[in-house]
């Protein structure tokens with residue numbers, strides 16, 4: 001097991017609040033995934049700095065979900081390595097990756113419909129020795145679901161279910177949160193609620209990697225944007241530069257204009 005020299009990680013990032021120097025929390029090295037003859041992720045060297053909100057965009061089929069699934073361990077790479085918190089994750093299973101401090105929220109809500117909001121939040125906490133009462137109160141407050149704590153999840157709106165699932169991931173106090181299209185299918189108000197939830201968690205030092213197509217949302221939350229195209233990193237930079245880049249517009253933004 002090797003550790004690249006450029007990984008220098010503290011367990012809880014504080015850079016968001018301080019504006020100080022950053023260090024790498026997640027890094028992929030020549031990460032590749034082949035599906036038969038198709039290379040979905042092609043030799044990607046990618047890194048996320050602690051305390052940032054990184055958005056990953058790109059046309060349909062660019063390899064965004066595959067990259068996320070390689071990071072969570074749902075897929076095994078054909079080649080390459082993944083490092084998190086200075087540890088080589090490449091051979092680690094998904095549950096062990098969660099224990100190292102990575103939480104993920106997939107696109108469609110995965111809440112327990114027949115359990116109450118509070119019972120849903122208790123499920124991930126069973127895996128930890130965290131102070132359940134305090135974490136529950138904080139999470140209900142943060143997700144603006146305190147008034148609905150006794151309600152079954154089946155009664156929640158789509159936006160509320162998404163907030164609940166983010167809340168379930170937050171109870172584990174992850175270093176890095178992966179979100180796959182968190183505002184897909186949401187109203188303008190629901191999207192604004194998710195943006196402010198992410199910003200508030202970010203203000204407390206949480207690091208995010210967010211796959212998203214909604215450019216208004218990306219503009220609202222992102223520190224830096226990575227553009228993936230045909231399995232490769234095409235561009236990386238602040239949102240203003242990405243949106244002004246003619247090649248990015250041609251391969252991606254233009255098709256959505």
Ligand SMILES: Nc1ncnc2c1ncn2[C@@H]1O[C@H](COP(=O)(O)OP(=O)(O)OP(=O)(O)O)[C@@H](O)[C@H]1O
Nearest residue numbers: 035038039040058059060061062063064065066067
């Ligand atoms: N399990 C699989 N088996 C075979 N091919 C796959 C599999 N998963 C993804 N692919 C292919 O890999 C490529 C990348 O797919 P991926 O879903 O990662 O793209 P994406 O950028 O997330 O697209 P979208 O924005 O449409 O969700 C596509 O050509 C897709 O058809």
